[in-house]
Amino acid sequence: EKGGYEHFMLKEIYEQPRSIYDCMRGRIYPLEGKVQLGGIKEYTEKFKNAQRIIIVACGTSWHAGLVGEYLIEEYARIPVEVEYASEFRYRNPIINENDIVIAISQSGETADTMAAIEMAKEKGATIFGICNVVGASIPRLSHAGIYTHAGPEIGVASTKAFTAQVTALTLMAFYMAETKGTIAKSKLIGLLSELERIPKLVEKALQSDQYILSIAEKFKDVRNALFLGRGSGFPVALEGALKLKEISYIHAEGYPAAEMKHGPIALIDEEMPVIVIATKNSSYEKVISNIQEVKARKGVVIAIVTEGDTEVTKMADYSIEIPHTDEAFLPLIATIPLQLLSYHIAVLRGSNVDQPRNLAKSVTVE
Ligand code: F6R
Numbered sequence: 391e392k393g394g395y396e397h398f399m400l401k402e403i404y405e406q407p408r409s410i411y412d413c414m415r416g417r418i419y420p421l422e423g424k425v426q427l428g429g430i431k432e433y434t435e436k437f438k439n440a441q442r443i444i445i446v447a448c449g450t451s452w453h454a455g456l457v458g459e460y461l462i463e464e465y466a467r468i469p470v471e472v473e474y475a476s477e478f479r480y481r482n483p484i485i486n487e488n489d490i491v492i493a494i495s496q497s498g499e500t501a502d503t504m505a506a507i508e509m510a511k512e513k514g515a516t517i518f519g520i521c522n523v524v525g526a527s528i529p530r531l532s533h534a535g536i537y538t539h540a541g542p543e544i545g546v547a548s549t550k551a552f553t554a555q556v557t558a559l560t561l562m563a564f565y566m567a568e569t570k571g572t573i574a575k576s577k578l579i580g581l582l583s584e585l586e587r588i589p590k591l592v593e594k595a596l597q598s599d600q601y602i603l604s605i606a607e608k609f610k611d612v613r614n615a616l617f618l619g620r621g622s623g624f625p626v627a628l629e630g631a632l633k634l635k636e637i638s639y640i641h642a643e644g645y646p647a648a649e650m651k652h653g654p655i656a657l658i659d660e661e662m663p664v665i666v667i668a669t670k671n672s673s674y675e676k677v678i679s680n681i682q683e684v685k686a687r688k689g690v691v692i693a694i695v696t697e698g699d700t701e702v703t704k705m706a707d708y709s710i711e712i713p714h715t716d717e718a719f720l721p722l723i724a725t726i727p728l729q730l731l732s733y734h735i736a737v738l739r740g741s742n743v744d745q746p747r748n749l750a751k752s753v754t755v756e
Pocket residue numbers: 448449450451452494495496497498499500503546547548549632633636751752753
């Protein structure tokens with residue numbers, strides 16, 4: 391049932407070209423520049439008039455929410471707040487009938503996320519669910535929503551569910567942008583054609599597996615790791631750090647690269663790898679200065695770079711290439727090497743990667 395893979399996690403990492411495709415199948419029409427989301431169609435007016443969107447989730451799903459914030463604000467120009475469901479539910483949040491709450495959950499059963507939407511619903515908000523498990527509690531509690539269609543995720547550490555959530559949020563952002571008229575048709579046509587290529591690009595990113603294994607062998611005994619990124623690379627850094635800590639039990643932190651100098655820079659030495667999302671996009675030059683700051687303190691840099699990069703490659707100790715894509719889709723590709731890195735480090739350390747200690751696949755108690 392693991393399809394020849396040693397662990398479910400590895401199988402699920404490798405399933406991503408397929409699961410991302412399944413999430414967008416029948417929903418995008420690149421030639422016409424159209425996105426069709428049957429699940430939320432009757433709420434089109436609601437999105438058109440939305441003053442703000444609140445995204446609630448936990449863990450990896452919360453990281454997907456941060457990517458969603460970036461996409462929805464960029465393309466649909468609707469203000470977005472991303473909240474930990476557990477914090478949101480115990481505040482006295484200001485919510486009204488014009489608010490849209492998007493709950494993201496792989497399992498659709500996470501207790502805190504459920505309680506958060508129950509509260510928001512009581513206050514009159516419209517609730518959308520982005521879930522993987524069909525017919526779970528969160529989809530049933532929501533007014534509408536879309537399924538991620540990633541297929542069953544068995545490994546406790548979320549991998550293909552995350553990239554499917556990001557895909558679903560991308561579709562929603564484009565859908566809202568299209569209905570609100572905040573995106574030019576030609577631009578949307580270009581983006582959707584690129585989105586259609588993403589499964590192929592993910593496949594390409596997976597080809598670095600052996601090289602990533604060789605990096606994992608060098609770093610398997612470290613005690614700490616720092617992950618840095620800017621823009622939508624920041625949630626990718628958070629997700630990379632979470633993956634590493636939950637399955638390898640190495641302490642890891644994700645930070646916006648520019649925040650490093652406000653504290654974490656004190657940790658940098660020859661022992662601690664700093665994993666940097668340093669792809670060619672709008673923050674490239676800024677990230678290069680952040681890498682220089684790390685190198686000036688004798689830090690070890692593992693960089694995720696765009697294929698063909700020479701500038702970062704010169705400075706970094708190790709560079710993992712990923713194919714170039716539009717900045718909108720960077721998280722879908724840049725996450726792949728980080729999943730593989732955590733997986734290999736965890737296996738080399740002898741952890742039970744599919745069932746890490748103290749963790750459950752579905753957190754139904756708060
Ligand atoms: C991390 C992980 C958890 C879940 C979190 C939310 O790999 O799996 O952080 O993302 O417990 O779960 P769902 O998405 O089922 O609500």
